[in-house]
Amino acid sequence: MEYGRITNVSKPVSRIVQGTIMLKVEDKEQGFQLLDDALAAGITAFDTGRSYGNNELLFGEWVASRGVRDQVMVLGKGAHPSGGKDRRVNAIDIQDDIDTSLKTFGFDHIDLYILHRDNEETPVGEIVEVLDRNHKAGKIGGYGGSNWTHHRVREANEYAAANGLTPFVASSPNLSLAVWKQPPWAGCVSIAGPDNVDARQWYADNDIAVLPWSSLAGGMMTGRFRRDNLDSFTEYLDLNSIEAYATEDNFRKVDRLEELAKHRDSTIPRVALAYVFDQPMNIFPLAAPRSAEQIADNAEALKLKLSPEEIAWLELRTDERPF
Numbered sequence: 001m002e003y004g005r006i007t008n009v010s011k012p013v014s015r016i017v018q019g020t021i022m023l024k025v026e027d028k029e030q031g032f033q034l035l036d037d038a039l040a041a042g043i044t045a046f047d048t049g050r051s052y053g054n055n056e057l058l059f060g061e062w063v064a065s066r067g068v069r070d071q072v073m074v075l076g077k078g079a080h081p082s083g084g085k086d087r088r089v090n091a092i093d094i095q096d097d098i099d100t101s102l103k104t105f106g107f108d109h110i111d112l113y114i115l116h117r118d119n120e121e122t123p124v125g126e127i128v129e130v131l132d133r134n135h136k137a138g139k140i141g142g143y144g145g146s147n148w149t150h151h152r153v154r155e156a157n158e159y160a161a162a163n164g165l166t167p168f169v170a171s172s173p174n175l176s177l178a179v180w181k182q183p184p185w186a187g188c189v190s191i192a193g194p195d196n197v198d199a200r201q202w203y204a205d206n207d208i209a210v211l212p213w214s215s216l217a218g219g220m221m222t223g224r225f226r227r228d229n230l231d232s233f234t235e236y237l238d239l240n241s242i243e244a245y246a247t248e249d250n251f252r253k254v255d256r257l258e259e260l261a262k263h264r265d266s267t268i269p270r271v272a273l274a275y276v277f278d279q280p281m282n283i284f285p286l287a288a289p290r291s292a293e294q295i296a297d298n299a300e301a302l303k304l305k306l307s308p309e310e311i312a313w314l315e316l317r318t319d320e321r322p323f
Contacts, residue, residue: 001014001015001016001041001042001043001299001302002014002015002302003015003044004209004282004284005282006112006142006169006170006209006282006284007142007169007207007209008135008141008142008143008166008169009073009111009112009141009142009169010111010141011044011073011111012044012073013044013045013073013112013209013284014042014043014044014045014073014284015277015283015284015285015302016043016045016284016285016287016298016299016302017043017045017046017047017075017211017284017285017286017287018035018038018043018045018046018047018287018288018289018295019046019047019286019287019288020035020046020047020048020052020055020058020059021047021049021052021053021055021288022034022288022290023035023052023053023054023055023058023059023062024053024054024058025054025058028058028061031058031062032058032062032065034289034290034291034292034295035059035062036066037291037292037295038289038295039066039068039071039072041292041295041296041299042299043295043299044071044072044073045072045073045075045284046059046072046073046074046075047075047077047211047286048074048075048076048077048101048105049076049077049078049080049116050076050077050078050080050082050097050100050101050116051077051080051082051116056076056101056104056105057104057105059074059105060104060105060106060107061106063105063106063107064106069107073111073112074105074107074110074111074112075110075111075112075113075114075211076098076101076105076110076112076113076114076140077113077114077115077116077146077172078093078094078097078098078101078113078115078116079093079094079097079115079116079117080116080117081117081187087119087121087122088117088119089115089117089118089119089122089127090119090122090126090127091126091127091129091130094115094127094130094131095130095134098110098113098134098139098140099139102139108138108139109138109139109140109141110139110140110141111140111141111142112140112141112142112143112144112170113131113134113140113141113142113143113144114143114144114145114146114170114172114211115127115143115144115145115146115148116146116147117146117147117187118145118147118148118149118152118187118189120152124152124155124156124159125159125163127156128156128159128160128163128165128166128167128168129165131143131166132160132165132166135166136166142169142170142209143166143168143169143170144168144169144170144171144172144208144209145168145170145171145172146171146172146173146211146213147172147173147174147187147188147189148171148173148189149189149199150171150191150198150199150202150203153168153171153208154202154206156168157206168208169208169209170208170209170210170211171203171208171209171210171211172210172211172212172213172286173189173190173191173199173210173212173213174188174189174190174191174192174212174213174214175190175191175192175200175210175212175215175276175279175283175285176190176192176212176214176215176216176217176220176221176272176276177192177217177221177253177257177272177275177276177314177315178192178217178220178221178245178250178253179192179193179247179249179250180192180217180244180245181244181245181246181247182243182244183244184214184218184240184241184243184244185240191203191210191212194315194317200279200280200281203281203282204280204281204282207282208281208282209282209283209284210279210281210282210283210284211283211284211285211286212276212283212285212286213286215272215273215276215285215286215287216269216272216273217241217244217245217250218237218238218240218241218244218245219238219241220241220245220246220250220254221250221253221254221257221268221269221272222268222269222272223254223257223258223268223269225238225241225242225245225246225254226251226254227251230242230246249316252316253314253315253316254268256313256314256316257271257272257314259321260310260313260314260323263323264304266300266304267297269297269298269301270297270298270300270301270304271301271304271306271314273285273287273298273301274301274302274304274305274306275306275311275314277301277302278305278306278311307322309322310322310323
């Protein structure tokens with residue numbers, strides 16, 4: 001496993017961040033075993049969220065039962081639409097979510113706290129000030145935004161600099177070899193594809209940690225979805241991925257992933273994840289493997305370094321095969 005650093009987070013952060021959305025009360029022991037497997041593989045960073053059912057309660061129980069709070073880096077997320085409110089990015093709801101999460105986890109602090117959505121009608125000053133207060137109170141370490149544009153992150157950090165406050169240190173947009181034709185959920189932001197070169201460069205230039213979600217495009221970049229089998233899927237998440245990612249360009253990318261995987265004696269998802277790891281940013285992809293085997297496969301992607309020529313070919317920027 002490789003590790004990196006995120007500003008205002010005291011612990012090293014594993015380059016792979018294990019998701020916990022799969023934790024269910026009815027399958028608690030199975031979920032705990034998956035977290036054990038992730039930790040045994042060297043994954044010390046775990047992605048949680050107020051909107052992910054009972055995952056905060058169960059994750060807190062797992063941490064307590066294993067005595068591993070000092071080992072794990074907890075990514076908490078709040079301010080997601082809920083309770084009939086579609087706009088919860090404001091000081092009152094942010095504070096309520098932080099306090100509720102801490103109580104639910106049974107923790108005295110959250111290592112990295114990210115707002116699950118943005119509301120551009122809320123001035124950045126109100127948002128930065130409530131996060132800064134919680135940082136200085138020791139309730140949260142570093143903080144940032146998920147599904148925020150880099151323009152809003154920059155605006156927030158300009159406000160922080162002008163007022164002597166702690167800046168955003170992390171952002172969690174979508175980033176994948178796949179480029180969506182429409183967001184899979186309302187309010188989502190992606191930095192994938194040629195239209196977002198400036199965003200990726202800004203993150204690289206400003207030392208903002210990037211924690212991309214859905215780096216395998218909901219399964220599109222694993223080879224599960226093919227041009228001739230789309231009618232066979234019926235589950236909500238599969239249909240959602242098809243609606244978002246089933247384009248001819250993305251199928252061409254899967255074709256090339258398959259060719260390159262064979263050439264490199266690897267797998268399609270491993271090469272697709274290696275593509276994300278090889279982006280020139282301080283990057284920590286969020287992943288949700290469901291087995292020890294998938295955890296190990298993701299870890300192998302860290303060892304698979306792609307050349308600039310291979311990346312250009314995968315991105316369809318050239319038709320010249322690099323092998």
